[in-house]
Amino acid sequence: MKKDEWRKVREMTLPELQAKLRELRQELFNLRLQKATAQLEKPSRLRLLRRDIARLETRVTQLRRQTQVA
Secondary structure, eight states: OOOOOOHHHOOHHHHHHHHHHHHHHHHHHHHHHHHHTTTOTTTTHHHHHHHHHHHHHHHHHHHHHHHHOH
């Protein structure tokens, strides 16, 4: 995820973030299938995708804590 994409993520609402997470998890699932069948072209994409998912999860947690405190 590039810096400009990360800025967009910081502005997303909780439902938008959850939809993006579903999308990334589906992509990760598909890449894992490709890896299992030896069809994966970019193995580094798996690592980047896992990190992007973690970043989004962190942002979701931050938003949830903000709503609980307020």
